[in-house]
Amino acid sequence: MRVVYEAAHLIDAHLVRHALEDAGIPVFLRGEALIGGMGELPLFGAVQVCVPDAAWAQADGVVRELALGDPPAEPDPYAAMPPPAWLPA
Template identity: 75%
Template sequence: MKVVYEAANLIDAHLVKHALESADIPVFLRGEALVGGMGELPLFGVVAVCVPDSAWPEASGIVARLPLSEPPVATADEDCVGGGDWVPA
């Protein structure tokens, strides 16, 4: 899996997730469960939107067109490691 977007916040992560899923691209949010663990402290750079390697080119095009609070910074060579087991739906 490859990171297609590193989210500044959980809202942006879910916006990207829903846009990709509407294009039938499977998505895994790495680090989503960690956000609540920090309580009220701001936590940045923890949530990454990951897609299968083969879907990365299409997914990156979709993400580039979304109105996000932070521009996409992920590159095609950034793996989605540490995300646990991903099982396609």
């Protein structure tokens, strides 16, 4: 098994897991069982998404397509605004 993604938290890990399983890749979440034993404070970075060695290249492509580390594009606040009525067209 090889780590294809280190999740920031459990929800992040499950999102990647479901994307990989939809692509037909078997997935194992390493560290998932440890999350509940950490008390009231959340433990971040403890869950790793693992796949079989033979499926790692395909899984890496699926994870890259998810673009999880990319910040969202900033929308142009003026793009959806109509021009003012006093401005000649």
